[in-house]
Amino acid sequence: MVRSIEVDYRFPPGIDPERQGKVIAIGQTAGTWDARFQHREEVMRSHLGEVINIQTDDQKYSIVTVAFPEANVENDIPSLLTMIFGKYSMAGSGKVIAVRLGENYGKRPKLGITGIRDRLAVPNRPLIMAIFKPALGLSAADHADILEQVAFAGLDLIKDDEILPDLPTAPTLERLKACRTVLDRVRSETGRNVLYAVNITGSAIALIEKARTLVKAGANALLLNVLTYGFSVLEAIATDPEINVPIFVHPAFAGSLCASPDHGLAYSVVLGTLMAHAGADAVLYPAHYGSLPFDPTEEAKIRDTLRSRNVFPVPSAGIHAGIIPQVLADYGNDVILNAGTGIMDHPDGPAAGVKTFTELIVNN
Amino acid sequence: MVRSIEVDYRFPPGIDPERQGKVIAIGQTAGTWDARFQHREEVMRSHLGEVINIQTDDQKYSIVTVAFPEANVENDIPSLLTMIFGKYSMAGSGKVIAVRLGENYGKRPKLGITGIRDRLAVPNRPLIMAIFKPALGLSAADHADILEQVAFAGLDLIKDDEILPDLPTAPTLERLKACRTVLDRVRSETGRNVLYAVNITGSAIALIEKARTLVKAGANALLLNVLTYGFSVLEAIATDPEINVPIFVHPAFAGSLCASPDHGLAYSVVLGTLMAHAGADAVLYPAHYGSLPFDPTEEAKIRDTLRSRNVFPVPSAGIHAGIIPQVLADYGNDVILNAGTGIMDHPDGPAAGVKTFTELIVNN
Numbered sequence: 001m002v003r004s005i006e007v008d009y010r011f012p013p014g015i016d017p018e019r020q021g022k023v024i025a026i027g028q029t030a031g032t033w034d035a036r037f038q039h040r041e042e043v044m045r046s047h048l049g050e051v052i053n054i055q056t057d058d059q060k061y062s063i064v065t066v067a068f069p070e071a072n073v074e075n076d077i078p079s080l081l082t083m084i085f086g087k088y089s090m091a092g093s094g095k096v097i098a099v100r101l102g103e104n105y106g107k108r109p110k111l112g113i114t115g116i117r118d119r120l121a122v123p124n125r126p127l128i129m130a131i132f133k134p135a136l137g138l139s140a141a142d143h144a145d146i147l148e149q150v151a152f153a154g155l156d157l158i159k160d161d162e163i164l165p166d167l168p169t170a171p172t173l174e175r176l177k178a179c180r181t182v183l184d185r186v187r188s189e190t191g192r193n194v195l196y197a198v199n200i201t202g203s204a205i206a207l208i209e210k211a212r213t214l215v216k217a218g219a220n221a222l223l224l225n226v227l228t229y230g231f232s233v234l235e236a237i238a239t240d241p242e243i244n245v246p247i248f249v250h251p252a253f254a255g256s257l258c259a260s261p262d263h264g265l266a267y268s269v270v271l272g273t274l275m276a277h278a279g280a281d282a283v284l285y286p287a288h289y290g291s292l293p294f295d296p297t298e299e300a301k302i303r304d305t306l307r308s309r310n311v312f313p314v315p316s317a318g319i320h321a322g323i324i325p326q327v328l329a330d331y332g333n334d335v336i337l338n339a340g341t342g343i344m345d346h347p348d349g350p351a352a353g354v355k356t357f358t359e360l361i362v363n364n
Numbered sequence: 365m366v367r368s369i370e371v372d373y374r375f376p377p378g379i380d381p382e383r384q385g386k387v388i389a390i391g392q393t394a395g396t397w398d399a400r401f402q403h404r405e406e407v408m409r410s411h412l413g414e415v416i417n418i419q420t421d422d423q424k425y426s427i428v429t430v431a432f433p434e435a436n437v438e439n440d441i442p443s444l445l446t447m448i449f450g451k452y453s454m455a456g457s458g459k460v461i462a463v464r465l466g467e468n469y470g471k472r473p474k475l476g477i478t479g480i481r482d483r484l485a486v487p488n489r490p491l492i493m494a495i496f497k498p499a500l501g502l503s504a505a506d507h508a509d510i511l512e513q514v515a516f517a518g519l520d521l522i523k524d525d526e527i528l529p530d531l532p533t534a535p536t537l538e539r540l541k542a543c544r545t546v547l548d549r550v551r552s553e554t555g556r557n558v559l560y561a562v563n564i565t566g567s568a569i570a571l572i573e574k575a576r577t578l579v580k581a582g583a584n585a586l587l588l589n590v591l592t593y594g595f596s597v598l599e600a601i602a603t604d605p606e607i608n609v610p611i612f613v614h615p616a617f618a619g620s621l622c623a624s625p626d627h628g629l630a631y632s633v634v635l636g637t638l639m640a641h642a643g644a645d646a647v648l649y650p651a652h653y654g655s656l657p658f659d660p661t662e663e664a665k666i667r668d669t670l671r672s673r674n675v676f677p678v679p680s681a682g683i684h685a686g687i688i689p690q691v692l693a694d695y696g697n698d699v700i701l702n703a704g705t706g707i708m709d710h711p712d713g714p715a716a717g718v719k720t721f722t723e724l725i726v727n728n
Binding site: 030071072090142163167169201207225232250252256259265345 | 395408446506531533566603604623627629
């Protein structure tokens with residue numbers, strides 16, 4: 001029997017791990033059946049999960065490993081989540097702390113680290129990313145103004161703020177068109193490519209159609225809030241032949257799933273494992289240097305899991321010039337450093353912010 | 365300034381509610397800006413949120429109400445979630461316990477309570493729903509066999525188990541076709557309509573295309589795991605003119621978002637408010653009678669919120685014949701009683717299970 005999906009569930013002291021393991025292995029798969037289904041016995045048996053390990057950690061928490069047959073799911077993230085933590089997520093305390101998927105499970109990035117480096121012609125050093133700020137209220141012309149300052153100053157990538165949808169004050173397509181003109185000028189005057197990850201929003205069909213329209217109109221990267229729009233949307237875009245640009249994934253809403261100590265899923269599962277198998281090219285997540293309470297061990301797992309599948313890690317929040325030496329020591333080269341206020345709020349303006357970063361990184 | 369989205373955030377003792385309220389009202393909207401953006405001052409101001417109330421409950425938890433401008437979002441659930449609990453969900457302890465949306469925010473069900481009752485020609489009494497069991501491993505012919513037993517016995521609705529995707533052992537379209545034949549016979553021999561909610565799965569485009577194909581092939585209801593596939597997918601289906609059948613929403617994965625006391629969102633927000641504004645026709649959720657630890661107050665809120673927008677509440681898990689009098693007293697008539705094992709595991713077979721339920725309910 002092929003069982004290549006292994007999930008570690010962690011339970012607080014006082015919960016019977018053996019019993020819970022069985023509830024999951026059976027209740028989240030074929031369930032029970034009686035004599036009426038004897039003729040299907042073999043097939044049903046092949047769908048059952050199995051408890052393959054139980055251990056206790058030094059905090060007296062139990063960790064139960066359940067192996068699930070890959071044949072129960074559709075080689076994607078939504079059917080995986082429904083199986084491993086669908087109904088069972090409502091059963092009480094218990095957290096998914098690791099998911100081990102086969103190498104061929106799910107998707108790989110179309111571009112990832114190597115593809116993004118190719119498009120920017122920057123083979124080795126860390127890349128520098130900025131965010132359009134303020135998040136809401138800028139016109140398309142304002143976006144182009146800001147982009148002009150930072151792009152000519154040497155920035156590699158820029159992104160919309162994740163909360164900026166398609167608003168009448170700055171419709172997404174107009175924003176892209178105004179910025180595309182700047183990107184073209186940067187290219188013709190300096191020979192450099194700069195990527196702009198445009199936030200894609202809307203109901204699933206409208207969102208996917210918008211992504212295609214934006215790419216046709218010159219978008220060279222996209223940004224998606226996967227956790228509020230859905231993994232099935234990321235998977236659709238990641239495999240769409242018309243969308244041949246890198247997809248940047250934002251972690252917005254991840255805390256709803258991951259911040260609780262005894263419920264939900266670990267950050268390293270959601271922002272590491274799931275994203276790396278869902279088709280993302282680059283994944284943003286909070287750096288532990290920043291204001292968000294993020295565990296360095298979880299963060300390291302995210303980084304390593306993403307890199308193992310050629311997905312660019314993009315630590316964000318709290319990246320400012322003063323900690324660049326530490327950041328470079330912690331991350332090495334295959335990283336996109338996403339500096340929001342670190343660039344935009346530089347006292348001498350965003351261009352000066354970019355120059356400070358590039359000097360520290362390019363001349364490292 | 366129009367601000368019709370109000371959100372209540374609950375913080376444990378020791379967290380400064382005033383400060384957190386401001387972080388949310390400003391940080392999750394326009395953010396801060398300086399003199400460079402004076403020309404956009406008025407527009408940016410119009411995007412800011414505002415703390416409109418702070419109170420303390422009897423457990424010394426603070427409840428902070430933030431009002432957000434509707435103009436920041438796209439009248440849908442994903443952009444709403446990104447705004448109210450996107451990046452901020454990663455900021456520490458704090459739970460969204462209520463979201464108040466304008467009546468016209470989002471979508472309404474195409475059919476809902478009244479439409480489902482019309483299609484079944486059952487104007488008043490509670491409806492009875494069963495689930496195909498075992499969940500995995502049945503062939504299309506097995507499904508048809510089971511359906512024949514329960515449908516002729518008087519069942520109103522049946523659904524796939526939520527963990528059953530589109531598998532080679534029972535491809536979704538074959539399952540539907542085998543069952544459609546039975547549904548047609550029931551109709552011609554008894555005059556009754558029975559609805560079968562078919563589970564729709566796949567990446568967003570494939571899923572939506574599959575939904576259309578199934579409806580063309582005679583599906584008269586659909587089942588969607590909204591929380592693993594994405595709200596944007598539900599919204600696309602709910603507004604698709606080709607999909608003129610009720611959409612049943614399953615709560616799988618809801619515990620990841622809702623089970624923690626101090627993180628994530630309340631069950632009543634996710635399974636009540638959000639579903640009622642996302643286009644669902646009927647929403648399943650754990651009944652507090654069952655094995656899942658579900659708070660009766662939260663459950664009552666879900667029921668009432670759904671009904672207020674003509675969405676059918678479908679309490680599930682733990683619905684068995686013995687508690688029907690209690691269930692009828694608690695829920696009244698506008699409810700779909702979803703009995704999985706209560707019907708399928710009846711000692712005299714599923715048909716006897718259905719008859720027990722119908723006698724208790726129809727003759728109530």
